[in-house]
Amino acid sequence: MITDIEGRSAAEIADSLRTLIERGALRPGDALPSVRALAEHLGVNRNTAVSAYRQLTNAGAVVTRGRGGTLVAGAAAVAQEGFAAGTALRDIGTGNPDPSRIPDPSNALARVAGRPVLYGEPVIDPDLAAWAEAWMGGDLPAGCDPRLTVTSGAADAMERLLAQALTRDDAVALEDPCFLTSIHTVRIAGYRPVPVPVDEEGMTVAGLRAALEQGVRAVICTPRAQNPTGASLTARRAADLRAVLREHPYVLVIEDDHYSLLSRLPYHSLIDPDHRRWALVRSVSKFLGPDMCLAVTASDPETAHRLAMRLTPGTTWVSHLLQRLVHALATDPDVSARIRAAGEHYAARNERFAGMLTAGGIPTRPGDGLNVWVPLGAPARAVSEQLMRRGWLARPGDEFALGERAPSERLRLTVHELDDADLQKLSDDLVASVSAVRANAEPARAAG
Template sequence: MNHEITGGSAAEIADSLRALLERGTLRAGDSLPPVRALAESLGVNRNTVVAAYRQLAQAGVIIARGRGGTRVVDRAPVAQEGFAGDSVLRDVGTGNPDPDLIPDPLHALASMAGRPVLYGEPVIDPDLEHWAHTWMSDGLAPAASMRLTITSGAADAVERLFAQALTRDDAVALEDPCFLASIHTVRLGGYRPVAVPVDEEGMTVAGLRAALAQGVRAVVCTPRAQNPTGASLTARRAADLRDVLREHPYVLVIEDDHFSMLSRREYHSLIGPDHRRWALIRSVSKFLGPDMCLAVTASDPETAERLAMRLTPGTTWVSHLLQRLTHSLVTDPEVMAAIEAAAGHYAARNAAFAERLTSHGLATEASDGLNLWVRLPVAARAVSEQLMRRGWLARTGDEFVLGAVPVASQRLRLTVHDLDDADTEQLAADIAAAVRAVRGRTATVGSGMIER
């Protein structure tokens, strides 16, 4: 390949490599020549090649892996939440709320009124802003200084927060295992994910400290119902994390409190009262439905100003019709009672399924959220294959992993709250049978190896 790369300057070498990519000579995952070897081949200073590679890395074309060399970025798609539309199997890995528990907006739509909103007017509906100020400030230490921004959902908010604070190859601390949308956003943005382990109390202190030591410029944390584990920050853990962050006040801390109104856990924040760059995001998608693409972001004034600027070249603002509809729903006592009932339903159904799995010999604890994070005594992928033969489609834990976390390969993330009692018992029995089948196959293979 050295002979196909040409150029005497960094720009020329970078252009040559781009041309090889466009022609298909270089493909995703391919290794590039070592800096020294390419410099000798082209007869240029090695710093020239370093500069060319840096240009391509900043453009998100290549990535340096230290001793692993420099490779063309592999843009393999990240798994996404939702139904597997091309499957005939019963999907228990969707991560979706129950459509029957999403409030019907018809009455609110019929009662909505107001004059059209024109260019140049305030981008936040005044009534929604007034309501959201109370919703967002409860339990938030720096609430007195917060500013509000409306975005098209939580993922939109995170992407724009990254864009206003980071450049390509900046390090970002993400929970591990991690929410799929966060993995997707970081990869597409060309940022460098740094894995922070999660335990039953949420993001770990040692993990956050290690990530900060690696120079992360942003931290994304889920304070409640962490996806996929269901963990929520305890008061003690949140305080310990704030202590660690006290020495890093300008690292952007993003809290994605996605489950908010549906959570059975108290909100504990890792954003301290004196932290300088922060954002708390709460979307309405879990309790008003994924198609209600709206999230409220509370942040420090500077972050809010930058976030608003990131909206101006794109969506400009979230539709005021959608904002008014959201306000109409969240201020309706009947809708709020339905949301509270939905919260109880999710918690009860998950707890009931955890009990059934435990009764089948698979000890499982229900935490918070729409899903269950089920520990298995064998490889989850092998169990999922067995479940497919029994008519079920499940998500394995390795889809959510950032770093080398072997335990996730023995996890299933299940969405079971919409199953009736008969299907619940059938799935629990089928998971137990699948585990026995995998164990039996492993034992047979092991016995065969001994005999040979």
């Protein structure tokens, strides 16, 4: 098989291997040559072979197993947000907002119908633009000169932002653990994810500095309600991160403020007035519902121009009916009150559950956002299996990890739809599950 692989550059070698995989000459589970063997066969530098395999790994075409070598990847299921299909278990891993807390758009729908919008008209509805300028501009440093772009949700904005600035195999700094959509966007596009650890104050300074030293060309950060941890940047941490970024003014900084109007915490930005490439992205999906596929991006003029070039009127623009509906809801005082109440509800339920776990011997901070990031002191997958036996479907932290590392000892749980009785039952079951995993581990350690 090694004789069929061709190429002198990393891209050529990766394309050759991809062709062999697509044609069925290489099948899922097949082992690829070692880096040394491949480099010797092709007469290239070892680093060229490493780069080729890395490109294929980032694209999901191959998987690395350490000493087990590099294998052709199978059609493994990819973790996604949302309800798990076909389960009789109580699903507490969805990451969804409470549907009863999403404002009803029925009344607003009747008001937004108007004259048809035709080819060649402005991509952004004027009323939405005026509202968004106030919504976004107030949280950006003076002198940033923001320009607005509307996309079909935050994931669409992220993909476009990265595509207009990067090429395949460019490095991108991502929070670790990381939001699932960000992981998918970076890997599918063939960029190289560089993990930056997250602590209780958000993205760490040492982690960002190390990522920049590795040559990342973009940084994606969640200022508030980081998913999955619930961490939010403090004023001190944001200032320290800005100081690090001042030495890299042309690195694209993307802030994903997905929780925005639901958050009880202030917004602290990484964006310095003198930074040259930046974007703040805010979607409406958490407070108006995931089906409202709309996000507003405020960015520097050059980035905004490049984004606008990819939003052709009549084909890839965002429906003006949807834009008008979002504006009608966002400016309705009753809807605004419902959004504030929803944010208070999510915080109260998470705090209630965290208190129950802490009282049960699992100290837990509620954080901010739709989920609770629970420290277990035991492998998360084993605990989640114990929870399944007790009727719960949980989401282990391993799904949010970047790269290979020790098994996660965290669960990300979505509990805001549970009443007090169900919260207490889940807390008791989780405590029992952790105890069972630890008890099962004792004989294994003794035998070892």
